[in-house]
Amino acid sequence: MQVQDTDLKLLRIFETIVRCGGFAAAQPILNIGASSISEYMSQLETRLGLRLCERGRAGFRLTEEGANLHAAAQRLLGAVDSFHMEAGALRNQLSGVLRFGMIEATLTDQYSPLPIAIREFGQMAPEVRLHVQIETPGSMEQHVLDGRLHLAVGPFPVRIPGLDYLPLYREEQGLYCASTHPLHERAKGRVPVSLLSKQRLAARAYLGSQELKLLRMPEAAASVDNVEGRAMLILSGNYIGFLPPHYARPWVDSGLLTRIDPEHYATHLDFQIITRKGAESARVVQAFCNQLRTAARQLNHTTRGGKKHVD
Template sequence: MRGSDYAELKAFATVVAHGNFARAADDLRISASTLSQMIRQLEARLGLRLLNRTTRSLSLTEAGARLHARFAPAMAEMEAALGDAAALRDTPAGILRVHMPSVAAATYLEPVLGRFYQTWPDIVLDVTIDDAAIDSVEAGYDVSARLGEFLEADMVAVPLGGAQRQLAVASPDYIARHGSPSAPADLLQHRCINWRRPGSAGLYTWEFARGGQWFSVAVDGPLVVSSRDMAVAAAVQGVGIAFWAEELVRPLIDAGKLVSLLDEWCATFPGWFLSYQKQRHTPPTVRAFVDFLRHAHAGQTRSGG
């Protein structure tokens, strides 16, 4: 097998795995046009069409399905063999693709980037900051940061930073004009700042707890944002009540710019975890990254979420 043969077959398997040329090209770190050309070259060399492609769909032909069924397991075994060999390196090196929601990146990664590269100078971090809910394995990420409630059962999960909670906050000016809610139900009579998770059509419903029982309140108000940082900035300016991570609003509370509301209803819940796929041998770059962040934030009992 020539080197180009394997590259074309790997490109084909990656397209099938993602079901999408753009995501597969991103995973392979090549352009979509280059990937398309590789697939055409493979089909021309075999004299067979492997994929049915339209502007909206992608499917395997019978020949493509047969080829993938035979080649994909062999490719997985070859990749595992390469991983086993790489695990013998003394110093982890190479590209590590990481997916992190904005608050996890700001809280856990940004403050320690300098220390990380002093420790592991040969690792190239390719970090995507994205608040959308994704399938990290399907999207080609090696490690992702996830809240405990969103962990998948078939993934390795390493706790990062301990429990967290969210607080309802408003400016002193807003409270002077509109008063304070005494219970979550009172929020229905207030101007609240809504948050929509990127990639989601619905609005986030604010979550509270009493006596160990969790419940949600669908609030309403003058502003809907996809950035919770903007929600907090709007709250500081008196637009309404925001709901966000305690660690991120605490400095503003201490500075007198915001007032914490409904504290007794704001309970802690499992915080952030680093999540990665179970494998026979964990890649050295994954192990180095996870261990570094875990030790860098050891001892924290509460963090933003």
């Protein structure tokens, strides 16, 4: 199959439908009606000779062929976006679509360089369109490797071959329990690890082994790969768990959460920028990375005690 401009248009529509989870949710994003979306999908399926999805009363679901095509389409569209960025750079113009990933629940962190970097980059390169995806660290690593993302920002505790890792900033982590948890009354004092080891831990899926080792626990009672899910479990009063203090602050201020023995159970996550190893980054990608690093250094000068850093 030779890919033509019309095919790229159909693939972008297909990618948006999958990202939104169905035809109806994709309508406001694509700014077209349901009948038009259905017609475009029929054209794509006819062009490929494949059934890509099931849609009807049971809801939207990709077929096996559809899931495989979606992954291939993301790689192709990422490569096309990279080409447009590089072509623009030849004209000394920063343009194209920059696809980058980040983890959720970082917006309330005053030390995150992302808001400043996005502001400065937007002023420097107004012709670049940002495509932001919120993902888990493992998913971001895979998607940078296969070209679906140009870069990603997050905590990546285990380095994997094929990626370059650039230190960016540090996020503090505290151990918390709810006001209804048995540890609440003594949480602000010294809490021995022998007592913590008997509690039920809601662990981070990508850092569970480190947390278990720190608290000397044989296993976690729950494993959650996002901050909101972990906060919900902790707020139930049945679990303890680590959260970023900037995220936990509203519940601490309202008395629903208490930080446990912060002097002895303060940890951190090192956030990094990841890009694909061995690939010459487009000028747009390099420019955004530079803005992230510059913003992180600026914020580092205003911190107390050097808790946040850029190497």
